[in-house]
């Protein structure tokens with residue numbers, strides 16, 4: 001049997017006609033940039049996140065970059081975040097010449113350890129970027145309280161967590177801005193790059209709408225140096241079709257996660273630690289990520305038996321060569337370093353079949369008992 005990490009073909013077959021029609025409408029209208037499809041998706045995603053504004057941009061990476069820019073972050077500013085994330089989180093900070101300040105993760109959720117944030121706040125700290133890794137929200141009540149106390153901006157990196165909640169509140173409700181990615185492999189994926197920022201702030205929304213069109217307002221008059229960063233109509237048309245299914249897909253991901261956890265529980269002892277949904281969280285399982293003590297051998301064994309797996313992320317950002325100037329070294333963030341050596345994500349998507357999951361777990365068990 002072959003079990004891929006992610007297979008989008010079945011989803012496409014069920015939505016094909018609707019997507020063809022939606023794309024044809026865009027092409028027939030010949031309106032490709034900032035038209036009705038983008039407007040509709042912005043309104044729907046903002047509403048879904050229980051905030052007022054949605055601003056479609058070219059990618060999740062740009063959502064982070066424009067959010068930091070709109071919040072006025074730049075040279076000599078410090079931004080607190082996690083090193084256990086995708087490159088883009090920290091790339092955006094560095095791109096604006098601000099300095100990333102890393103806080104270690106909580107080893108259970110893999111998210112920034114909110115109890116360690118205050119220790120690193122200085123007079124230069126301007127913002128916190130919590131990342132809701134693998135689809136589970138970071139500890140947003142503590143993070144919001146710390147930010148309010150020290151007058152910091154909170155930018156949520158929710159690229160992996162659209163639809164997740166914290167204490168009944170949607171990801172997106174507690175940040176000043178929240179960044180979504182519509183990269184094809186994300187829980188709500190386009191057929192190319194795309195992203196969105198949601199915010200309750202009229203002021204930030206206005207700034208972001210100007211920034212994404214080269215800082216142009218009124219048209220062809222530029223007071224700020226902006227970007228060319230728009231979500232395009234074709235992608236928005238696809239996303240409008242897919243968005244209606246997002247909640248049912250999240251439910252299916254949660255079901256698959258329960259099946260894995262149940263199947264993995266016996267016999268494996270400490271060899272495999274299954275993911276935990278923390279209190280007050282609704283986890284949307286962008287990834288189903290386990291911890292193991294023999295990862296690379298396990299990964300090779302699974303591969304030999306047709307089971308795909310991925311490591312998110314093998315080299316945390318504080319030790320990436322491009323970021324040496326910030327002065328971190330291995331050992332500075334012990335829980336981050338440990339997780340980077342132990343985590344492995346198993347195949348996860350809404351259409352994953354139970355017999356595939358049984359096979360995956362059977363192979364894991366075989367590896368540890370052979």
Ligand SMILES: *Cc1c(COP(=O)(O)O)cnc(C)c1O
Pocket residue numbers: 059060061062085086088089131157159160180181182183193194195
């Ligand atoms: C995917 C991702 C991004 C970047 O999104 P793109 O749309 O690929 O630019 C940022 N942060 C995290 C945590 C991500 O997983």
